[in-house]
Amino acid sequence: MDRLIEKIIQKQNPTCVGLDTRFEYIPPETAEAFGERGDSMESAAKAIFEYNRLILDAVCDIVPAVKIQVAYYEMYGVHGMKAFYDTARYAEKKGLYVIADIKRNDIGATAEAYAAAYLGQTALNGGSGLAFPADSVTVNGYLGSDGIKPFADKCFANGKTAFILVKTSNASSGELQDMMLESGKRVYEQMADMVQQWGRGHIGKYGYSSLGAVVGATYPEQGAGLRERIKSVFFLIPGYGAQGGSADGAAGCFDRSGLGGVVNASRSILCAYKNPAYAGQTPAQAARSEAQSMQAALHEAICRKAGISKIGEGAGA
Amino acid sequence: MDRLIEKIIQKQNPTCVGLDTRFEYIPPETAEAFGERGDSMESAAKAIFEYNRLILDAVCDIVPAVKIQVAYYEMYGVHGMKAFYDTARYAEKKGLYVIADIKRNDIGATAEAYAAAYLGQTALNGGSGLAFPADSVTVNGYLGSDGIKPFADKCFANGKTAFILVKTSNASSGELQDMMLESGKRVYEQMADMVQQWGRGHIGKYGYSSLGAVVGATYPEQGAGLRERIKSVFFLIPGYGAQGGSADGAAGCFDRSGLGGVVNASRSILCAYKNPAYAGQTPAQAARSEAQSMQAALHEAICRKAGISKIGEGAGA
Numbered sequence: 001m002d003r004l005i006e007k008i009i010q011k012q013n014p015t016c017v018g019l020d021t022r023f024e025y026i027p028p029e030t031a032e033a034f035g036e037r038g039d040s041m042e043s044a045a046k047a048i049f050e051y052n053r054l055i056l057d058a059v060c061d062i063v064p065a066v067k068i069q070v071a072y073y074e075m076y077g078v079h080g081m082k083a084f085y086d087t088a089r090y091a092e093k094k095g096l097y098v099i100a101d102i103k104r105n106d107i108g109a110t111a112e113a114y115a116a117a118y119l120g121q122t123a124l125n126g127g128s129g130l131a132f133p134a135d136s137v138t139v140n141g142y143l144g145s146d147g148i149k150p151f152a153d154k155c156f157a158n159g160k161t162a163f164i165l166v167k168t169s170n171a172s173s174g175e176l177q178d179m180m181l182e183s184g185k186r187v188y189e190q191m192a193d194m195v196q197q198w199g200r201g202h203i204g205k206y207g208y209s210s211l212g213a214v215v216g217a218t219y220p221e222q223g224a225g226l227r228e229r230i231k232s233v234f235f236l237i238p239g240y241g242a243q244g245g246s247a248d249g250a251a252g253c254f255d256r257s258g259l260g261g262v263v264n265a266s267r268s269i270l271c272a273y274k275n276p277a278y279a280g281q282t283p284a285q286a287a288r289s290e291a292q293s294m295q296a297a298l299h300e301a302i303c304r305k306a307g308i309s310k311i312g313e314g315a316g317a
Numbered sequence: 318m319d320r321l322i323e324k325i326i327q328k329q330n331p332t333c334v335g336l337d338t339r340f341e342y343i344p345p346e347t348a349e350a351f352g353e354r355g356d357s358m359e360s361a362a363k364a365i366f367e368y369n370r371l372i373l374d375a376v377c378d379i380v381p382a383v384k385i386q387v388a389y390y391e392m393y394g395v396h397g398m399k400a401f402y403d404t405a406r407y408a409e410k411k412g413l414y415v416i417a418d419i420k421r422n423d424i425g426a427t428a429e430a431y432a433a434a435y436l437g438q439t440a441l442n443g444g445s446g447l448a449f450p451a452d453s454v455t456v457n458g459y460l461g462s463d464g465i466k467p468f469a470d471k472c473f474a475n476g477k478t479a480f481i482l483v484k485t486s487n488a489s490s491g492e493l494q495d496m497m498l499e500s501g502k503r504v505y506e507q508m509a510d511m512v513q514q515w516g517r518g519h520i521g522k523y524g525y526s527s528l529g530a531v532v533g534a535t536y537p538e539q540g541a542g543l544r545e546r547i548k549s550v551f552f553l554i555p556g557y558g559a560q561g562g563s564a565d566g567a568a569g570c571f572d573r574s575g576l577g578g579v580v581n582a583s584r585s586i587l588c589a590y591k592n593p594a595y596a597g598q599t600p601a602q603a604a605r606s607e608a609q610s611m612q613a614a615l616h617e618a619i620c621r622k623a624g625i626s627k628i629g630e631g632a633g634a
C-alpha cells in the first residue's frame with residue numbers, strides 16, 4: 001500500500017478518479033471529434049478510451065490514483081476489454097496508481113487465474129504474458145480465505161494491493177452485511193476482521209497492510225467504526241458525490257495523520273461538464289475543476305478532523 | 318429455468334461440462350495439431366478455443382449444458398475474452414445451454430452493465446450490440462438485492478437464468494458462509510432464503526424460478542438441507558469429481574422427480590485423456606467416455622434416491 005500512500009501524500013490528495021465511462025457520458029460533439037459515432041461496440045469502446053485519455057491528461061498531475069470499473073468495459077465485449085487494457089496502460093504511463101475494480105471471487109484454483117490476470121503474469125509456453133495491467137484489484141470475500149489467498153500472494157510477492165468488499169456503498173448493502181451474528185459481530189465486521197487477519201505480517205511503513213477494504217462513503221458511521229476496528233487496513237471509499245457521500249462523512253475513515261483511505265468519485269468527474277458550476281468549460285477542464293474541488297473538500301475535512309495541516313503529518317516510522 | 322430442465326430431461330442427463338480450459342490441459346500433440354505453440358497470449362487462446370470445440374463436438378449430443386469459467390479466459394487477456402465469446406457462441410450453436418461462470422457482483426448501476434454484457438444487449442447509438450452470449454450467469458449476492466435486481470430483471474425479461482452463490486464448494490467456504498446469525502440461521506441459509514425470495518413470482522412449469530443457487534457437491538449434508546429449505550430454487554452444483562464430490566452426495570440436491578440441479582465437472586472431463594481408464598482414447602473420446610460415466614453415475618444415484626426410473630418422472634404441471 002506504500003506506493004499508493006506516497007502518491008497521496010505527494011499530491012496531498014486522498015482521492016481517485018473513477019473511470020466508469022459509459023459511451024452516453026461522452027458529450028456528442030466530443031465523440032464526434034474523436035471520429036466515433038458509438039454505433040458499434042468497436043466505435044463505442046474506442047470513444048471511451050479516447051475520453052478516458054482526455055480525462056487522465058486533465059487530472060494526472062493532481063490525482064494519485066484511478067479506479068477503472070471493468071463492468072463498463074465488459075459491456076462492450078472484446079472491444080471493451082481492449083479499451084480497459086489501453087486505459088489501464090495509459091494511466092500507468094501517466095504515473096497513476098491503477099485500481100482495477102473487478103470484484104472478482106472464486107474458489108482457490110480459479111482465483112489464481114484471476115490474480116494472474118490482474119496482478120501478475122500468465123504462464124505461457126516458454127515465457128509469460130500480461131493479461132491486464134493493474135496495481136490493485138477489488139475482491140469479494142464471500143468464499144473465505146482460499147479465494148483470497150491467490151490475490152494476497154500476488155500482492156505480497158509483487159508489491160500490489162487488493163481491496164476486499166466489507167461494507168459496500170449501495171442502499172441494500174445491509175441486507176446481508178449488517179446482519180448480526182451470534183458472536184455479537186455484524187457480518188461486515190466479521191469480514192473486516194478477516195481482512196485484517198489476512199493482511200497480518202505484511203504491514204508497510206505507514207502501518208497499513210497490502211490488503212485493504214472497500215467501505216462506502218454512504219455509511220459514515222460504519223466507516224468511522226471500521227477505522228477504529230481494523231487499524232492496519234487501508235480503505236477504498238466509493239460512493240462520494242453522485243452517490244451521496246459527503247467529505248465530512250468520508251473523513252471518519254481516516255486516521256490521525258490524515259491517511260487510511262482513498263475516496264473515489266466517478267460520475268461527478270466524468271460528467272462534470274454538465275455541472276452548472278463549470279459552465280463554459282470543456283469536459284477536460286470541468287473534470288479537472290471538479291477533481292480540484294473534491295480534493296479541496298476532502299483535504300479540508302480530513303485535516304480538520306485530525307487537527308493537522310498536511311495529509312501524512314506525523315505518519316511513517 | 319425451463320429450457321435447461323427440458324434439455325436435462327430430454328438427454329436424461331443432469332450434468333454439465335465445465336470448460337475451465339487452461340492451455341496446460343491440452344495435450345502438446347493436440348495443440349501442435351492446431352498449429353498453436355501457446356507461446357503467446359493469442360496462440361494459447363486460439364488453442365483453448367480449438368480444444369473447447371473438440372470437447373463440445375464430442376459431448377454435445379449427450380450433455381445438456383456447458384459452464385464456461387471466464388477466469389481461465391480473462392487470464393489470456395483480450396485474446397482470451399475472444400476465445401470465451403467464440404466458445405459460448407459455438408456451444409450455443411451446438412444446442413447447449415450456456416452458463417457463463419462469471420461470479421460478478423456490484424452496486425445496482427454497475428450490476429446493470431454486467432447484466433447487459435452477459436444476459437442482454439448493450440445499448441449503442443441507434444441500436445444495440447451483443448457483448449458476450451450466454452443463457453445463464455453466476456452472481457455473488459454479498460451486496461444484497463440492488464446488486465441482484467439487474468440480473469433478475471434480465472432473467473425475467475429475456476428467459477435467462479442466474480445462479481447466486483449460496484454454499485460454495487471450496488474448503489474455506491464455511492469461514493463466512495457457515496457462521497451462525499443471531500436469527501438462528503447460518504449465513505448461507507440466509508442467502509438461500511434471499512435467493513428464494515428474489516425469484517418469487519417467476520416460477521416455471523417445473524416449480525423452479527429463474528434465480529438458482531450455487532451449492533457445492535462437496536457439502537452433501539448442506540446440499541440436502543438446502544433442497545428441503547428452498548424448494549423453488551434450482552441448483553448449479555460444482556465440485557463433483559476432481560474436487561471430491563460424489564454422485565450419492567450430489568443426489569441429495571435433487572427432488573422427487575430427479576430434478577432440481579445440474580452437476581458440473583470440469584477437469585475430469587477436459588483431462589480425461591490422462592485417466593488410465595481411457596488409455597488409448599483420443600482426448601475427445603476420453604472426454605465423451607467420462608461424460609457418459611458421470612451421467613450414468615448421477616442418473617443412477619438420483620433415480621435410486623427418488624425411487625424413479627427416469628429423470629423428470631412425474632414432474633411438471
